[in-house]
Amino acid sequence: MAGTDHTKADLAAALPEGPAIVLVQPQLAENVGSVARAMANFGLTDLRVVQGRADVRSETAIAFSAGADYVLAQAQVFDTLEEAVADLTLLFATTARERGQAKPVDAPDAAAGRLVAHGAGGGRAGVLFGRERTGLDNDEVALASRVVTFPVNPAYASLNLAQAVLLVGYEWFKAATGGAPAFAMPPRSPEASQAEAIAFYRHLEGELDEAGFFRSADKRASMVRNLRNMIHRMEPTKQDLQTLHGVVTALVEGRPGPEGRTRNVLKPLKDEGQG
Amino acid sequence: MAGTDHTKADLAAALPEGPAIVLVQPQLAENVGSVARAMANFGLTDLRVVQGRADVRSETAIAFSAGADYVLAQAQVFDTLEEAVADLTLLFATTARERGQAKPVDAPDAAAGRLVAHGAGGGRAGVLFGRERTGLDNDEVALASRVVTFPVNPAYASLNLAQAVLLVGYEWFKAATGGAPAFAMPPRSPEASQAEAIAFYRHLEGELDEAGFFRSADKRASMVRNLRNMIHRMEPTKQDLQTLHGVVTALVEGRPGPEGRTRNVLKPLKDEGQG
Structure with missing residues (x-):
């Protein structure tokens, strides 16, 4: 849908700093590009990738970012998850199913409220997203202090990586800006x-x-x-x-x-x- | 992300009937397929297409639906928008920018509340989505009783068709189910x-x-x-x-x-x- 207005960059600059989006070993550059686009839609800029098969700076990733290649250009790539999240003080893990871990579970809107409050208090938050097919493993989930999961149709719960990032970005943007429509x-x-x-x-x-x-x-x-x-x-x-x-x-x-x-x-x- | 459980079809069947998703002259079969997938994620099944260049039953559309081809198979294709929405009693138009029409504007969560309430009262609702590049024209917007628009980063407001459908589906599902996470x-x-x-x-x-x-x-x-x-x-x-x-x-x-x-x-x- 049309509607980008590059003269509104000032307004975007007034957004609070959003959470880091941490992709753990993404396999497809298409998905990394689509994630960058979804992040840009909601003013998120801190993309961190624990190196998987996908090449973050590849032409494919850039093409799928649809103009949000600035997110890819400044993305940080790490060898390990521990390095990727070292500076973060609140970490959510996204999982599609119960993982048997005694960790509080939030819907995306509740998680977004926590992310905004944490940022407002000077903290630095992030959200972990797992591999396309297998998600996060249990040790990776254990690194996070909370879990965020998506209310989806249980008969068709397969949400792709960029869609999951989109929903987190959307709820964060709503929480950060009051969620008023862009015009009345x-x-x-x-x-x-x-x-x-x-x-x-x-x-x-x-x-x-x-x-x-x-x-x-x-x-x-x-x-x-x-x-x-x-x-x-x-x-x-x-x-x-x-x-x-x-x-x-x-x-x-x-x-x-x-x-x-x-x-x-x-x-x-x-x-x-x-x- | 993994997590589809086909044995949960009963739970999905307990969902109220969701709004019709009406695509006006989509140009790319990839997008129609991705829309079907996004609909399936949130239990929406009534896809209506005003014929554009995209072939709704093409192999490309089916591939991009990622298993939600049942949505494509039962999609209805129309020659005109008037036919596509004839039976609907509440119609939203999605637009990314102000259109100068004296029509109430809702954010997706507010629109979702209206969609659920309308369905609960026995009405049949739908949401119009325009062409990938140009959106809905003014006469098409005028057919709708309300406008829904997305809170997005004004500096990068380009939301693709399937992402826009995803956000409407997500908010509808939240409103219809109480938005509790899928597990605790x-x-x-x-x-x-x-x-x-x-x-x-x-x-x-x-x-x-x-x-x-x-x-x-x-x-x-x-x-x-x-x-x-x-x-x-x-x-x-x-x-x-x-x-x-x-x-x-x-x-x-x-x-x-x-x-x-x-x-x-x-x-x-x-x-x-x-x-």
């Missing part, structure tokens, strides 16, 4: 006043009376309430009500009246003999 | 009682007194409090405390005492003459 409904013309709304109700209801729309006084009361509620739910602006007045007028004037007016906009105007 | 910390042996904890404190502190660990009575009080708080934060079980008693005992007995005991476990045991 555009400002509209001023809201209509009650008096303006009532004036429109009277216009509409008068014309409907005229047209014999209400079958009985009894039904009229409840139908009027329904119509007014529909308009209320629309939260009309002054401009909206002017438009609606125009709509009602146009419909009325286009309607063949008792005098035989035929200015119905749906029919071509013909010069028929009128009484 | 394994059940542990029963929590220790206060009496057991205090017995351990006394054991530890007595040995530390013996070892001259505390420099002064003044420092002792605050150090004891710190040690006790550390043990508290560990939330020890009965079993944990037994282990810790054993650790303290082992450390003490392995320590060379004033009598010259040398049963330090770090050194090989030697038959040295003892007093």
Whole structure:
């Protein structure tokens, strides 16, 4: 989806420092590239890789990063997991299944709250992601202080590496920024006043009376309430009500009246003999 | 990441019906396949495609679905968007930027709450996703009653099609299931009682007194409090405390005492003459 705005780099620079994303022996450069892209989407920049088969700086990784090659360029590559996480003071392990370790388990949103709080307190956090097929081994999980796992369809729980990073990045970004959408409904013309709304109700209801729309006084009361509620739910602006007045007028004037007016906009105007 | 359990299909079947995922003229079969995979991760099955260049049943799409080809097999393909959404009673449009339309804008989590509530009320909801490069056009957005957009790094907002579907699916699944992690910390042996904890404190502190660990009575009080708080934060079980008693005992007995005991476990045991 389009929408990157490179002039907004200042806004991105105002993000707090996010957690390190630590990939343990990734096998496919495609996945490392996709991870870099997912990190960039959510303002994460600290990629650490415990060397596996994937070449972090390969052309394939760069192609899959889709413009987030700056994340790959500054990625750090380590021989061992211990070196990769040496400076971190809070470490999560991502696992898709229970590992029999007496370690607290968080959903990604709860983990994100901890990551943001830890960063705000001056700590340096990271999240471990295992190999594509086999994940993290038990000793690697044991290095972490907490586990994060993803609520997924148990019948199809296979989440790929970049998707797992994407969800952690997304929740971290939500927690770090309050999760407000990137834009809101555009400002509209001023809201209509009650008096303006009532004036429109009277216009509409008068014309409907005229047209014999209400079958009985009894039904009229409840139908009027329904119509007014529909308009209320629309939260009309002054401009909206002017438009609606125009709509009602146009419909009325286009309607063949008792005098035989035929200015119905749906029919071509013909010069028929009128009484 | 591994973890799919096909015997859990029953659990998946208990999910409420999720929203339709409506792709408008996707161009790449790779993306359609990846969308199917992301849907399967979160129990979504109703894929609708307004025909673009991508062939929904192609081998490429099936390969990228990574086992979620059942989603592709039952996908519906339409000539027009109007046909694709005809039966839906709540429709969201995903857009990455403000479109100047007077339409409420939700973040994915808020949108997910509405989708779940709408489904629970018997309605049928859907989410529109636009073309890879150009998104939805303004008339397509106008068909929807609300907009959903993603909180992303403004400096790198390019979210690919399958990632956007993944985030909607993830938030829907969280909202539909309560978002609890798929597993928790394994059940542990029963929590220790206060009496057991205090017995351990006394054991530890007595040995530390013996070892001259505390420099002064003044420092002792605050150090004891710190040690006790550390043990508290560990939330020890009965079993944990037994282990810790054993650790303290082992450390003490392995320590060379004033009598010259040398049963330090770090050194090989030697038959040295003892007093």
